[in-house]
Amino acid sequence: MLSKIKAVIEKIKEQRPLVHHITNYVTANDSANITLAVGASPVMASEPKEVEQMAAQAASLVLNIGTLSSLTVEAMLAAGRKAAAKGIPVIFDPVGAGATEYRTAVARRILAEVKPAVIRGNMSEITVLAGVTADIRGVDSVADESNAEKIAGQLSQKLGCVVAVTGKTDFIANGNQVRRLDNGHIMLTRVTGAGCMSSSLVGSCCAVTDAFTGAVAGVAMMGIAGEMAQQALQPGEGTGLFRMRLFDAVSRLNGELLGRYIRLS
Amino acid sequence: MLSKIKAVIEKIKEQRPLVHHITNYVTANDSANITLAVGASPVMASEPKEVEQMAAQAASLVLNIGTLSSLTVEAMLAAGRKAAAKGIPVIFDPVGAGATEYRTAVARRILAEVKPAVIRGNMSEITVLAGVTADIRGVDSVADESNAEKIAGQLSQKLGCVVAVTGKTDFIANGNQVRRLDNGHIMLTRVTGAGCMSSSLVGSCCAVTDAFTGAVAGVAMMGIAGEMAQQALQPGEGTGLFRMRLFDAVSRLNGELLGRYIRLS
Amino acid sequence: MLSKIKAVIEKIKEQRPLVHHITNYVTANDSANITLAVGASPVMASEPKEVEQMAAQAASLVLNIGTLSSLTVEAMLAAGRKAAAKGIPVIFDPVGAGATEYRTAVARRILAEVKPAVIRGNMSEITVLAGVTADIRGVDSVADESNAEKIAGQLSQKLGCVVAVTGKTDFIANGNQVRRLDNGHIMLTRVTGAGCMSSSLVGSCCAVTDAFTGAVAGVAMMGIAGEMAQQALQPGEGTGLFRMRLFDAVSRLNGELLGRYIRLS
Numbered sequence: 106m107l108s109k110i111k112a113v114i115e116k117i118k119e120q121r122p123l124v125h126h127i128t129n130y131v132t133a134n135d136s137a138n139i140t141l142a143v144g145a146s147p148v149m150a151s152e153p154k155e156v157e158q159m160a161a162q163a164a165s166l167v168l169n170i171g172t173l174s175s176l177t178v179e180a181m182l183a184a185g186r187k188a189a190a191k192g193i194p195v196i197f198d199p200v201g202a203g204a205t206e207y208r209t210a211v212a213r214r215i216l217a218e219v220k221p222a223v224i225r226g227n228m229s230e231i232t233v234l235a236g237v238t239a240d241i242r243g244v245d246s247v248a249d250e251s252n253a254e255k256i257a258g259q260l261s262q263k264l265g266c267v268v269a270v271t272g273k274t275d276f277i278a279n280g281n282q283v284r285r286l287d288n289g290h291i292m293l294t295r296v297t298g299a300g301c302m303s304s305s306l307v308g309s310c311c312a313v314t315d316a317f318t319g320a321v322a323g324v325a326m327m328g329i330a331g332e333m334a335q336q337a338l339q340p341g342e343g344t345g346l347f348r349m350r351l352f353d354a355v356s357r358l359n360g361e362l363l364g365r366y367i368r369l370s
Numbered sequence: 371m372l373s374k375i376k377a378v379i380e381k382i383k384e385q386r387p388l389v390h391h392i393t394n395y396v397t398a399n400d401s402a403n404i405t406l407a408v409g410a411s412p413v414m415a416s417e418p419k420e421v422e423q424m425a426a427q428a429a430s431l432v433l434n435i436g437t438l439s440s441l442t443v444e445a446m447l448a449a450g451r452k453a454a455a456k457g458i459p460v461i462f463d464p465v466g467a468g469a470t471e472y473r474t475a476v477a478r479r480i481l482a483e484v485k486p487a488v489i490r491g492n493m494s495e496i497t498v499l500a501g502v503t504a505d506i507r508g509v510d511s512v513a514d515e516s517n518a519e520k521i522a523g524q525l526s527q528k529l530g531c532v533v534a535v536t537g538k539t540d541f542i543a544n545g546n547q548v549r550r551l552d553n554g555h556i557m558l559t560r561v562t563g564a565g566c567m568s569s570s571l572v573g574s575c576c577a578v579t580d581a582f583t584g585a586v587a588g589v590a591m592m593g594i595a596g597e598m599a600q601q602a603l604q605p606g607e608g609t610g611l612f613r614m615r616l617f618d619a620v621s622r623l624n625g626e627l628l629g630r631y632i633r634l635s
Numbered sequence: 636m637l638s639k640i641k642a643v644i645e646k647i648k649e650q651r652p653l654v655h656h657i658t659n660y661v662t663a664n665d666s667a668n669i670t671l672a673v674g675a676s677p678v679m680a681s682e683p684k685e686v687e688q689m690a691a692q693a694a695s696l697v698l699n700i701g702t703l704s705s706l707t708v709e710a711m712l713a714a715g716r717k718a719a720a721k722g723i724p725v726i727f728d729p730v731g732a733g734a735t736e737y738r739t740a741v742a743r744r745i746l747a748e749v750k751p752a753v754i755r756g757n758m759s760e761i762t763v764l765a766g767v768t769a770d771i772r773g774v775d776s777v778a779d780e781s782n783a784e785k786i787a788g789q790l791s792q793k794l795g796c797v798v799a800v801t802g803k804t805d806f807i808a809n810g811n812q813v814r815r816l817d818n819g820h821i822m823l824t825r826v827t828g829a830g831c832m833s834s835s836l837v838g839s840c841c842a843v844t845d846a847f848t849g850a851v852a853g854v855a856m857m858g859i860a861g862e863m864a865q866q867a868l869q870p871g872e873g874t875g876l877f878r879m880r881l882f883d884a885v886s887r888l889n890g891e892l893l894g895r896y897i898r899l900s
Contacts, residue, residue: 123773125773129414130395130398130414130660131398131399131402131414132399132402133660133661133702134399134661134662134664134665134827134828135399137661137662137827137828138826138827138874138875138878141825141826141827141874142825142873142874142875146773147773147827148731148734148773148774149659149660149661149701149702150702150731150734150735151702151704152702152703152704152705152737154705154737155735155736155737155738158734158735158736158737159734159735159773162734162773163773171414172398172414172415172416172417173417174416174417174441175417175419176704201413201415204413204415204423204424204427205415205420205423205424206420206423207417207419207420207423208420243388243390243411243412243413243424243427243428244413295406295407295621296403296406297399297402297403297406297412298399298402337871341602341618341622342615342618343407343617343618343619343620343621343622344403344406344407344617344618344620344621345403345407345613345614345615345616345617345618345621346614346615346617346618348403348614348617348875349614349875349876349878349879350872350875350876351875352873352874352875352876352878353871353872353873353874353875353876354873355873355874356825356873356874356875357871357873394679395660395663395679396663396664396667396679397664397667399664400664436679437663437679437680437681437682438682439681439682439706440682440684466678466680469678469680469688469689469692470680470685470688470689471685471688472682472684472685472688473685508653508655508676508677508678508689508692508693509678560671560672560886561668561671562664562667562668562671562677563664563667606867606883606887607880607883608672608882608883608884608885608886608887609668609671609672609882609883609885609886610668610672610878610879610880610881610882610883610886611879611880611882611883613668613879613882614879
């Protein structure tokens with residue numbers, strides 16, 4: 106799989122795929138910038154009147170419910186159905202699923218009506234979607250991560266899609282195949298948007314390769330960027346510069362660097 | 371009060387309180403990142419269908435009308451009433467009150483129906499809420515600041531809540547008690563979101579202490595971060611890096627640094 | 636024209652004009668910060684109930700359809716008509732015109748009902764508005780730029796307003812007068828918001844001078860900022876720090892620097 110992952114990053118730069126996002130207003134700028142940093146072309150459009158036409162011309166579609174509203178949910182369902190019908194991979198980021206009944210219901214509805222190619226979430230969110238009781242508070246995971254591998258596999262088999270659970274260790278399941286990534290840095294939990302940006306990178310990768318390879322590649326890139334950003338920090342710097350150095354890192358990533366940093370098993 | 375303020379920052383890091391924001395789309399990312407930088411856990415949710423349930427699990431609620439809309443106003447009122455009923459402190463940032471009739475009316479309605487624990491605004495906004503005629507243009511204060519202490523005290527006594535007026539000098543009033551802060555740097559007026567971030571820090575602090583201590587602590591942190599960020603600037607840097615160094619500073623703040631920098635009287 | 640352009644930047648700092656934006660949620664923060672960096676005062680307000688009153692007190696109005704919705708379109712039309720009626724210059728950024736039928740229809744409607752003073756877009760967008768068939772994908776231009784000068788002139792004469800086409804080379808047309816700018820750096824295409832920020836700078840400039848001078852000045856500032864930011868990059872830095880150094884550059888711009896960098900013909 107490693108050679109395929111290394112090829113992904115070069116393919117993105119060649120093809121500059123259009124990645125349509127319907128996402129939240131907190132991290133939309135981060136998602137756009139990380140998509141550009143890796144070499145893809147982001148477009149954010151969420152008006153129900155135009156999302157089907159926008160999704161239809163995209164190479165992948167990222168749906169993120171971070172600040173969902175009745176209108177954006179309508180847009181996500183319309184765009185998601187259109188993309189799925191055309192074979193365009195849909196990446197679903199169920200931000201905060203489990204935190205409120207409305208959010209959980211919307212997440213379940215997207216799963217049922219859109220059938221995403223990849224779901225990427227933290228342990229709490231994925232546990233909720235798997236139908237197991239989870240600890241969640243706000244949009245941050247407070248769930249025990251020791252079952253992550255098992256839960257990812259269960260949800261992947263149940264829904265027939267790729268499931269990526271990100272946390273200290275990341276697990277990406279495709280049916281009964283599960284890959285593990287040990288990249289990342291604790292500083293990624295001290296900035297907003299690491300999860301959303303990870304989903305945008307998965308969307309950028311899935312635009313040029315299969316869903317399983319794309320999910321592993323995208324999640325790996327975010328973890329590696331966290332490590333590179335931390336290494337680039339100067340004395341006295343904190344979460345502000347760390348965040349900018351994440352974009353720096355992704356914009357400098359290539360197959361060679363990715364191969365050197367990745368801890369995949 | 372200083373020892374209580376110093377303790378606040380340690381308590382936030384220990385408790386990692388959930389701070390629910392209903393805020394504007396211009397600085398939502400800044401508010402989330404500053405909340406994370408100080409050690410709290412931000413959640414932004416503004417769909418009326420879920421805000422009561424989200425607010426009910428939060429340790430504090432920040433309402434900011436920077437880019438208010440009919441829908442977010444409905445969400446703010448519902449979440450605010452829920453929080454107030456449960457004794458969860460509500461921090462209200464009346465961005466641009468006075469700039470349009472609609473904005474002023476919404477601000478007054480939030481005061482009447484939510485009864486916030488803390489109001490944090492600039493001199494123009496607080497003057498408008500105090501019922502005095504003010505000079506306002508857009509969302510920036512152009513009012514004379516010489517009456518800030520008096521106006522803050524008047525509004526605090528009238529509404530029975532803590533009132534923080536921020537500007538060159540900050541005044542935080544709790545009934546007839548008024549504290550003065552002389553921290554800050556002029557560069558804070560050259561980036562967007564300094565006020566919003568200040569309110570988010572007040573929200574983070576009020577989640578672990580009483581409203582008066584929390585308001586003084588949060589406002590002090592923002593001013594101190596401005597000074598630290600300015601000191602960290604390298605030759606040739608301007609408002610872009612200054613803004614990132616604000617997050618760096620807050621993410622590195624502790625009781626010792628806070629005690630060393632604070633100019634409280 | 637150069638001496639007028641150099642004077643613009645000083646006038647902005649003196650007058651600190653209010654620039655009302657109705658813009659997208661992806662780059663609203665960037666637009667606010669670049670407006671502040673150049674010395675103007677941004678206000679973002681998009682609720683139809685208040686936009687006319689806000690626009691009426693502004694020195695210029697920037698309309699940007701990057702993430703348009705039914706509600707923001709209504710707000711743009713109301714604010715735009717109000718501003719135009721009061722002689723307040725309206726800058727229109729037709730983000731993604733041509734990408735969906737809805738977006739194109741909205742852009743045409745704004746042209747017809749608001750009569751902006753300046754239109755600033757990329758080659759694809761301007762070509763669509765000129766009524767020529769264009770290649771567009773998402774919100775990024777994929778059109779051939781060799782006709783930019785001609786198309787800008789045609790659209791300017793047809794609509795009787797200033798038209799700025801930005802790309803590798805920028806052309807700003809005022810009827811049959813066309814100026815050319817050769818500033819900029821390829822890194823500007825690797826971050827989101829360069830176009831939106833350019834429009835915000837045009838808005839800041841048009842608030843203190845005529846539309847033609849303002850459009851040339853604003854577009855020049857963005858290109859120059861791109862060059863200065865690139866020159867300030869340290870080894871190992873990428874698109875994240877580049878973006879922050881853009882704000883640094885604009886916040887440090889003055890007439891002298893502008894005169895030294897500008898490549899105007």
